[in-house]
Amino acid sequence: MGCDGGTIPRRDELVRVKKKPETKDKDAELAFKWRCCSITQETLQQPIVVCHLGKLYNKVSLIEALLDRGALSESFKHVKSLKDVRELKLTENPEAGKNDSSAAYICPVLGLEMTGKFRFVALWSCGCAFSERALKEIGTKTCHKCSAPFVEDDVIVINGTEEDMPLMKERMEKRKQANKKKTKTVIKVEESDVSSSCASSSKVEEAGRKRKANDVSHSKIANVISVGKVTKQEELKKMKADYSVAKDKQATDVYKSLFTSHKSEKEQNRAHWVTYNPFYN
Structure with a gap:
């Protein structure tokens, strides 16, 4: 059984074979995460912010999405205000623009490009971003870019994997609790300042009234006792x-x-x- 022209058909031409699922291009997916906003998929432009879970956003796009409450999907519900993001202090790549493969930002310590091939971290305390290799090799508790002190809970893995999410969520809860404690202490300090200022103002008013009364009494005594040289x-x-x-x-x-x-x-x-x-x- 042949086709016209005496050709012999192959098996895959006669039998329907189940197609293999399409595989994602990992390099293209990484480049998309590191070059585009997580909400609008537009190209990242300064100012760029990062959330507690390490996702990157254009600050302007995030503000517009927060104003439109229905614009954020379930995966971004942890971002409720600008307090839940931190503006990044990125180091620009001097080679950017010379070719399409070069990244816009690099690690300020080791010079590694921020393309997704290398893991990058950001510090919640100051907003500086650098490679995870630089954080491990130097091993100090001060920022490698601005020399500001930080703790372990301030470290955020940018565009981390699914394995990093439990740790990022745990650190997010710790930071929120610490922020609540700070706000409570600030409110208590302000209340104590207000009460002390009120008490001091009342004391000042009372002292002023006493001073006025004394001045009036002294003036009466002075008028009665002596006027010029009169006895x-x-x-x-x-x-x-x-x-x-x-x-x-x-x-x-x-x-x-x-x-x-x-x-x-x-x-x-x-x-x-x-x-x-x-x-x-």
Whole structure:
């Protein structure tokens, strides 16, 4: 049984064989994760942020997705606000743009390209990113880029595997609990500051009232006891009803002329320049 032209058919041409499942190109998948935003699949552009689980996002795209509550899928529900992400401080690759295979960012310590072939980590405390090999080889508790101190729970594996997810989730919970404790302590400190400021302001007001009362009493005493060079007895004489400025020996003639009882007032036929006397009107 042959075809036209005397050809002999093969078995796979006559029998339907089950097709093998298509295999993913791992290199293309890695390049996609490290070059594109996890939400919009657009090319990563500064500023770039990373979440607790190590996924990369464009900050602008993430803000738009947070504003539109239905835009985030179930895999991104752990990101509820900008507090759940950290802006990355990346080191630009000087060779970027010369060819398509070069990465945009590199490790600042070893110079490894950030393409997915090498594991990279980020520090939640400062946001610096570098290769995991640099973290293990140097083995210090200070950032290799900015020299800021960090703890083990601050280390985030960028675009980690499924095996890294349980550890990343555990560290995420620890960081959130630590953040809650910090906010509680800050609130307590602010409340104590407010109460102390209120108490101090009340004390200041009370002291001001006492000071005003003392000033008034002192002024009254000063007015009664002495006015200029006048003694207490002389001041008491002036308070009597039979006191007359015209008969006061210590008062000057200029001072006496201010009053209508002065002899000069009896001679004039117009109102006094200081006092108002209706007799002359």
